[in-house]
């Protein structure tokens with residue numbers, strides 16, 4: 284019996300909108316509704332639960348053996364605005380299905396099994412993967428604006444620093460996730476064994492010109508921050524495509540001051556987010572972006588690095604175990620990198636990580652159309668279960 288879809292839809296009761304999208308912003312009531320649902324299931328399946336100031340939920344199922352390190356499973360319960368059912372919640376549901384199935388089969392692991400439901404993995408005022416960075420001690424107390432942002436959620440920097448956990452008692456971290464790209468779907472494949480997670484590096488870019496009257500200021504006299512930013516974005520996009528086919532650049536946010544239709548924008552602020560497995564590629568791109576900015580003389584540009592999450596590799600042994608578990612389950616696993624960021628990235632700084640992907644229909648994600656066939660979500664959960672059993676047989 285595999286109940287991962289039932290469990291996923293139970294979690295999906297939180298934050299679901301009429302249009303079939305899901306919104307569970309970090310620390311929001313909808314987010315904590317999903318945490319409540321998850322905690323209830325953790326306890327039903329025999330886990331001891333706890334929460335922390337970073338908004339994370341942790342379930343622990345004590346192992347029978349002595350001195351065995353924990354096998355940790357995790358993913359996130361927050362979503363992007365108007366996101367899908369699967370991103371994050373599927374990995375938590377997969378972990379719950381492992382615990383449920385152990386109970387159903389009356390199995391007692393030698394290793395302690397832990398399940399984390401992380402908060403704030405998606406972009407947010409505290410920085411993405413905030414919850415998993417808090418437990419791994421990767422939230423810098425000096426992070427610009429952190430104290431103010433935390434105040435809005437009723438927390439302090441000291442409380443977050445106290446969330447740090449010593450992972451010397453952990454054997455590994457496993458995350459089951461939808462691919463969020465179209466490779467598995469287009470190739471008709473069902474199980475991805477993830478080899479690594481790309482970097483996520485973002486900059487706050489501000490164009491500073493002069494506000495002025497939209498009617499009386501001739502074009503040759505303008506210091507239009509919006510036009511300058513538009514030139515920087517289009518030129519940066521061209522350079523990104525020229526550097527490498529798998530280098531990606533996204534300008535996902537824009538703010539404009541004073542923001543009136545009859546005033547020339549004096550200031551425009553955007554986020555430039557780039558990703559790649561190799562640091563040299565993102566280094567090259569930001570170098571060229573700075574050169575382009577310097578060449579635009581109508582405004583001044585400020586470029587501030589906000590997030591600098593380097594790429595990480597998955598553990599080779601865990602990849603082998605996942606691949607063998609997939610084959611044992613009758614699947615044909617394929618090794619592939621992750622173009623999406625995950626909580627496994629911060630976790631990789633503390634423990635060996637392994638990730639399992641299942642297909643995303645048409646490669647769509649971060650939108651209401653996000654979909655994975657029920658038999659594929661079940662297959663992913665089965666591979667996770669068999670991976671846990673195989674790891675439990677090791678020391």
Ligand code: HGY
Nearest residue numbers: 404405622623624625
């Ligand atoms: O943005 C990402 O890559 C992840 O889905 N949060």
Ligand code: MN
Nearest residue numbers: 370371404625
């Ligand atoms: Mn995710």
Ligand code: MN
Nearest residue numbers: 363370405649
């Ligand atoms: Mn996401």
